[in-house]
Amino acid sequence: MTWKLGNEIKAVLFDKDGTLIDFDKTWAEINRKGALIAADGDAALADILLVECGMDLSTGKTRADSMFAAANASEIAAHMVAHGSPFEPEELMRRLDQTFVEGAESPWPICDLKALMQTLAGSGLSLGIASSDGEASIRRTVEVLELSSEIDFIAGYDSGYGPKPEPGMLLAFAAHLGLEPSQIAMVGDNGHDMEMARAAAAGAAIGVLSGTGTRQTLKALADVLIGSVADLPALVAAR
Incomplete structure (x- = not known):
């Protein structure tokens, strides 16, 4: 894998549906x-x-x-x-x-999300979720998947930051952590996720092929495409 996550990246913001759970x-x-x-x-x-x-x-x-x-x-x-x-x-x-x-x-996780989040958090990365779902539903999903201790930030379309593909949710995550948007990687499965990353001047836009997006719909918007979030640790380890 030639592309790698830069050392300047300090946090990862995930889309939910199609990215963390099987759509x-x-x-x-x-x-x-x-x-x-x-x-x-x-x-x-x-x-x-x-x-x-x-x-x-x-x-x-x-x-x-x-x-x-x-x-x-x-x-x-x-x-x-x-x-x-x-x-x-x-x-x-x-x-x-x-x-x-x-x-x-009843979410269907893409992979062992608990292990994944612990690995990423153990690498010093802060983690958040930004979804077009409602905030209450996202929070319940996080509880059901037992990820509450790993997820630092949650935003839905009704959280007051604006909907995707506007930059508000990613900018709010950056402000919450005291980071610059350029220190955040966005991970998602559709164009709105990648467009939000670009609009916010995020440090990386990572497309996953585990959801509704395809290589054709994502390749022009993403910095890199991976099969699923299960491949993220390899990007982190390559830093």
């Missing part, structure tokens, strides 16, 4: 449930909403950079209303947020 295993059925809620029980409309938000109905896979892959509950709700949901956007957002919390109770 489709965690979210496919919950997204189906959310679409049926948004369709007010109309199964045909629910299928339309699923397709419009990025799901392949036959495989359950989610398309790279689609609404389900990259957007927050507010954006997904507005998109579903624009494509036929009978609810007002704010009401649907509340219903979706409530449904999405279920995903926090």
Whole structure:
């Protein structure tokens, strides 16, 4: 591996879905449930909403950079209303947020996240999570995965820092740690993650191929692509 993480990097900010947890295993059925809620029980409309938000109905896979892959509950709700949901956007957002919390109770980790985080923290790196999910759901996921002692910072779309791909969540992480954005590496599986890193002038943008993003959608935005977060220790060890 020719690319390595520079010694100036002091912290790593992770996306959650597709990066730390398996996107489709965690979210496919919950997204189906959310679409049926948004369709007010109309199964045909629910299928339309699923397709419009990025799901392949036959495989359950989610398309790279689609609404389900990259957007927050507010954006997904507005998109579903624009494509036929009978609810007002704010009401649907509340219903979706409530449904999405279920995903926090049964996350499918990409790898042994406890061991990974302990290894990275043991290397002197501070660790955080920035997700388009709601903050309460992220915190519950961290609790379920028993990562509370390793994660120094959590931000969701509703934490007050602005949504991805705006730079706010990464800048807030830097301020929380007293670091410069150039001392932070962003790790994520979709374009919004890499765009947030660029907008914040992060020190590194690391794309993972374990989520909805593909080599084609990520290669122009990332400094380096790795298979999954399980490959991060090798980048750290190469410093």
